[in-house]
Amino acid sequence: MTSMDPIYSGMPAIDLGTEGWHKPWSGTNGGSCVEAKRLPDGSVALRQSKDPDGPALVYTRDEMISFLAGAKSGEADFLVA
Numbered sequence: 001m002t003s004m005d006p007i008y009s010g011m012p013a014i015d016l017g018t019e020g021w022h023k024p025w026s027g028t029n030g031g032s033c034v035e036a037k038r039l040p041d042g043s044v045a046l047r048q049s050k051d052p053d054g055p056a057l058v059y060t061r062d063e064m065i066s067f068l069a070g071a072k073s074g075e076a077d078f079l080v081a
Helices: 061-072
Strands: 034-038 044-048 055-059
Touching (some): 055 061
Antiparallel strands (some): 034 044, 044 055
């Protein structure tokens, strides 16, 4: 990936490179988790660890701030209730 390549939600995660992906948290789910990567423009890409070449969802910094604040306050609890 060069700085001129377009970054978009749903692009193949492999196109974002293999370096810099992190598992922000770890659970007891047998190694299946979400991986995150901060991109040069400040946005964040998320991918499924079981499918590292699959699609990446790309969120702006502000979208991630809103999501994390909502998750911390319990607004996303309905997703696993």
